[in-house]
Amino acid sequence: MKETEQPEIWSSSKMEINITLKLTEDEARALHKMTVYGTKPFLVWFYKHLGTSYLKKHENGLISLFNRIEKELPKHFEKIDTARKVLNKPV
Secondary structure, eight states: OOTTOOOOOOOOOOOOOOOOOOOOHHHHHHHHHHHTTOHHHHHHHHHHHHOSTTTGGGHHHHHHHHHHHHHHHHHHHHHHHHHHHHHTSOO
């Protein structure tokens, strides 16, 4: 290697952790109802009544969780509600 050439050295790492949480329909609907007012009102109430020490460092995760719940759960509720209507129709 010539003196002016720089060695090519690089590295990269990636760690991904996924957790699957299995909920009953009632649990999923309750979770969804907890999030319908949005993240900001939830955090204002939480911080006012319980302080910031528990949740502040996880605020971004909470925002992501609320967004995911609002995006994903309603379409499953629609399927469940439609199936109930179909199954409860008289033959």
